[in-house]
Amino acid sequence: MAVRDEEAVRRFVEHLAMTLSDLGFPRMPARVLGALTVDEEGVMTAAQLGEWLGVSPAAASDAVRYLVQVGLVLREPVPGSRSIRYRCVSNSWYMASVAKGGVYKLVADVMSEGLAAVGTGTEAGARITEMVDFFLFLQDEIAALVAKWQATRGTPAA
Numbered sequence: 001m002a003v004r005d006e007e008a009v010r011r012f013v014e015h016l017a018m019t020l021s022d023l024g025f026p027r028m029p030a031r032v033l034g035a036l037t038v039d040e041e042g043v044m045t046a047a048q049l050g051e052w053l054g055v056s057p058a059a060a061s062d063a064v065r066y067l068v069q070v071g072l073v074l075r076e077p078v079p080g081s082r083s084i085r086y087r088c089v090s091n092s093w094y095m096a097s098v099a100k101g102g103v104y105k106l107v108a109d110v111m112s113e114g115l116a117a118v119g120t121g122t123e124a125g126a127r128i129t130e131m132v133d134f135f136l137f138l139q140d141e142i143a144a145l146v147a148k149w150q151a152t153r154g155t156p157a158a
Helices: 006-022 027-038 046-053 057-069 092-101 103-118 123-153
Strands: 043-045 073-077 084-088
Touching (some): 006 027, 027 046, 027 073, 046 057, 046 084
Antiparallel strands (some): 043 084, 073 084
8 A cells, every 4th residue: 555645745736736727727726626636535624625725714615615616526514513525526627627518618609709799701700710610619529528538437428
């Protein structure tokens, strides 16, 4: 059995948070996601998250609220308590990317508003059309990749 190096684990969580933050993901939710990911059970309360990360439970709770909204974390009651704990969703990364129409479809829809505003017979319209087409292509490809991933894992399609 491998020995867990807590210092290396903490460095990993901060490196993950920094990397995700550089990609546009909010830093505190990234830290919380990292902490839940490295927890053996993948479950912590806001107080436990705050203690582990060295932040207030309120800061951890705000971060968790974001993660719940984007589908990366689940809320669940603590049996016999009024507390809530948060669970890292094992398939959250790829499932969140295609849930409810997907982020790329949403971006394509917004870009379509821009297309209507600038008109289709313009240079700006041509650029926006290309972007709409690209984001719709990405959405379809991500959905197909998730299905393929699930098939290789032997899990049913969502």
